[in-house]
Amino acid sequence: DGVLRDAPSYTPRPAELADLELLLSGAYAPLTGFLAEDDVASVLRRGALVDGTAWPVPVTLAVPAEVAERLDPGHAMRRLLILTDPEGAPVAAVEATELSEVRGGWFRVAGPVRRVGAPEHGAFRSLRLDPAETRELLPEGRILGVIATRPLHRPQLAQIGNAARTIGAHLLIFVPVAGPTPEGLAPEVLVRTVLAARERLPSATVVAVPLASRGDEVRDGLLRARVAANYGATHLLSTGVAVGGGIRIVVPRDLAYDNRDGQWRPMDDIPPRRRRTAMSQGEIDDLLDRGSPLPEWHTPPAVAEELRRARPPRHNRGLVLLFTGLSGAGKSTIARGVGDALAESGERTVTTLDGDVVRRMLSAGLGFSAEDRDRNIRRIGFVAAEVARHGGIALCAPIAPYARTRAEVRAMVRAVGGDFVLVHVATPLEVCEERDRKGLYAKARAGQVPAFTGVTDPYEVPTDADLTLDTSKLTVDEAVDTVLDHLVAGGWLDA
Ligand code: ADP
Structure with a gap:
């Protein structure tokens, strides 16, 4: 001890x-x-x-x-x-x-x-069974393991059901909960979609496991097979290569929807003019973004409802606008204009995280070293992501000179199901310096402000900006309207 x-x-x-x-x-x-x-x-x-x-x-x-x-x-x-x-x-x-x-x-x-200490599991604790607990619950006979890395729509449900019936197996469904799904859904959302689909399956045991992809299909497949076998699966549904490890691989068949009777069955058993193939992730996301219902021929309504809640239509979804650019580029001015327009329309709730205000409140005491700048942006990113999580709009106007930190904010926002728009206010340095609204450039040139972005500290020009505005060529109103137009075109605001 x-x-x-x-x-x-x-x-x-x-x-x-x-x-x-x-x-x-x-x-x-x-x-x-x-x-x-x-x-x-x-x-x-x-x-x-x-x-x-x-x-x-x-x-x-x-x-x-x-x-x-x-x-x-x-x-x-x-x-x-x-x-x-x-x-x-x-x-x-x-x-x-x-x-x-x-x-x-x-x-x-x-x-x-x-x-040491009791296991703590957070959400869906009752599904976090270990292999021994799971094997206790499983019936005798064949057990078909399925790794549900994505939500189960009707094509996948039909594949799983067919495979289980064909080999006469009880289903053991693994829901990976170590991180977001490939399409960016939170693990709790994935679990809910799988539970919502459960009534469409033959008898199944569902477990949540913190199993993450390593980005190598073969090694991932082997690891999944090993974990599934340890949990008591005798078979694994997988398109991957044949694997050892005491488990047999069942390869799912390509299915299509049969217009004649509304069933999903092997593609080749349906005349081409009578069949519809599964929707792509892009098509699904597109319907969700526009607030259109996912069709019942493709997705069970209970699953569609979970997806709709997790990925609400764009005009209800959390959004973070990060304005980045040199001091005096016009970030605050444009963000203020956008904020005012949003306040007037009342369509969305807005939180403004302006550079200088943030430095007085959230980041009081931080300086301008690379480390402190990163800390400042991460704090802004954290608050902005929370705003987005709750369906609001956050307008952020820090300089955010480093690409890596901007990417981090993008990831933080995405992780909570929000959208992220990077606006590069690309006003040339000479113009910013000419404006010198706060007299900072003069001080920087005189060596009185250490590490001043654009003068004595680098600004990494974004290569991933969603919108680029050069305010030396635009009036304030034009710049603000360009941003608003972008938000309308993307579906975040009504026209
Ligand atoms: P930042 O927040 O990027 O440091 P500010 O918005 O505080 O910059 O200052 C930008 C200055 O440039 C303001 O004085 C603003 O009036 C002026 N300006 C001139 N044209 C524009 C424009 N098209 N967009 C934004 N600001 C402009």
């Missing part, structure tokens, strides 16, 4: 926490901990651990130097590392058997893990 209390603690990154959960639950059996360097190399080279056990992906943990410094695998009393969740509650202890530097100041910690 003394060792536990004195052990350093660390909050792993989300992907590592997801792996940790799978290690602790037995979903990654026979792995019992984070892999050592020779195992990592062996897995990458030949898909097996050093001892020959087939294993498809590296499962590793990296910690910063200040944590690594407090560990010594050679010392019984200095071997333990406590891993905590993002709130700081202990989740597990790693017994470090190896410590190796991987990149500038980061070290990999290998070693077995064990749970």
